[in-house]
Amino acid sequence: MKTYLVGGAVRDKLLGLKVEDRDWLVVDGSSQEMLDKGFIQVGKRFPVFLHPETYEEYALARTEIKVDKGYQGFTFNTEDVRLVDDLKRRDLTINAMAIDEDGLLHDPFRGKKDIESRTLRHVSNAFCEDPLRVLRVARFAAKFHYLGFTIAPATQTLMRTIVANNELERLSSERIYQEFIKAFSTPNPEIFIQTLQNTGVFKHIVSPLAKLSYKDLSHIIHAKTQNCQQTDILFALLLFPLANEVLISKVLSQLRTPKVTQILCLETYRYHHFFSNIYAFSEQEILRTLKAANALRNTQSFDLLIYTFQYIYHEHPQALASITLSQNIVRALKEYNYIAEIKDLKNKKTIAKVVEKTQLTIIQQAIEKT
Missing domain, CATH: 1.10.3090.10 (cca-adding enzyme, domain 2)
Known part of the structure; x- marks a missing residue:
């Protein structure tokens, strides 16, 4: 049973890049041998195993036969498969190289030359x-x-x-x-x-x-x-x-x-006019739009929306100022303590009206500060 480092790890090593993941190929081995050595089988369609200590992937050398259309239309063979046969089924020459246990590079399809060129x-x-x-x-x-x-x-x-x-x-x-x-x-x-x-x-x-x-x-x-x-x-x-x-x-x-x-993709399109020129809207429209965009309830969603607009309008100072204002408004609306104003109120409609009036005042004050 012979083991080879294959695929992206070999490619990245030759490119001088940091090798993040290492995949291994086993030639002249069998599923039973891998299990006897303590490897954990995880492959369903063909034998792939995890090393019992490093948990790196080890796959038995295989060939593929096209039997139907699509990326799943293959049957696999792992009996008496040579290294070159396994490498031949791979997509690109730069991914079809292997390094053996002695550190020797096996490059039957001139992947190293393609790396150089x-x-x-x-x-x-x-x-x-x-x-x-x-x-x-x-x-x-x-x-x-x-x-x-x-x-x-x-x-x-x-x-x-x-x-x-x-x-x-x-x-x-x-x-x-x-x-x-x-x-x-x-x-x-x-x-x-x-x-x-x-x-x-x-x-x-x-x-x-x-x-x-x-x-x-x-x-x-x-x-x-x-x-x-x-x-x-x-x-x-x-x-x-x-x-x-x-x-x-x-x-x-x-x-x-x-x-x-x-949600983010659709809201980016729906609200780009608003966030890029918030000054053109009344206090009532601003409050209504911020609520529709769920800006007052979902901080994470609102932050994603703001980051997206900042990338879109990075060359437009006025739009960036508008986006910053919207952030300031949302922050002020969320930080304000409404309890003192509604603690003696019991009617839900009255509470809602008082809160909205306060919110409109907060928005007006934020705009006046700019």
């Missing part, structure tokens, strides 16, 4: 068998854009072939959503979006995103330069330029995003 290149034509690889390559392009990596022309051609064969329609919303989340964690998620646009992906899935221009992506680009890592905000920044609630809702529905993401 900063090229994302498919390993073989079997690349076309898994539609998820289109999104994965786009994500790698976003991840390593800052290092100068580009996608090989031949690989781009295969990506378009997958798209043209209507393979992407077989991807689940969950898998597509996860690729978006991973892309948002890269330094340049706009490259992910542009790559999918250039390969025609959005004509088949999440179609509203096909309309986004490079200028439309400026909000998300700026946020990443400020090291924004909050996926809810990044989604809102991505969808805001669609400028259409129906289209925004369509994307959110297609990707089956979490509720908090949906």
Whole structure:
């Protein structure tokens, strides 16, 4: 039984990057041998094990046979599989290298050369068998854009072939959503979006995103330069330029995003006129809108909304001043002690009127201070 360090750990080591996770490949081994050594089996579709002490993943070498469309249309074999056979099934040459127990690099598909030339290149034509690889390559392009990596022309051609064969329609919303989340964690998620646009992906899935221009992506680009890592905000920044609630809702529905993401994306569009120019509204309108946006009850939701608008309007001083005023108003409304004014009142309608009158006064005073 031979063990090899494989995949991203090898790639990142050759790039001089910090190795975050280490994956291992076991050749000439069996499930029973792994269990006898105390490994914990976790793989359902093919044998993957956790090391009993480090909990790092160890997978038996395998080959794949395409039997149906989609990313799940494979059968697997783990009997008598050579190292090169396992590496051949991988997506990109830079991910198809291994280091053995003696520290020797095994690189049958010249991944090291592609690292040196900063090229994302498919390993073989079997690349076309898994539609998820289109999104994965786009994500790698976003991840390593800052290092100068580009996608090989031949690989781009295969990506378009997958798209043209209507393979992407077989991807689940969950898998597509996860690729978006991973892309948002890269330094340049706009490259992910542009790559999918250039390969025609959005004509088949999440179609509203096909309309986004490079200028439309400026909000998300700026946020990443400020090291924004909050996926809810990044989604809102991505969808805001669609400028259409129906289209925004369509994307959110297609990707089956979490509720908090949906709320933030829709509220960013619904309330951008208000928060960017609060001075144009009366005290009554301000109070009504803040309540509608749940600003007085849900601090976390309101903070996400404010951060989103700050990224959108970072080059507009007047809008930023308006956003700051809205924060000051909300803070004053929440900090004010209303008990003294309503302690002797029993009628709910009367209490509500007194509280609202006080709130309107607080808003007026906050505006006068600016």
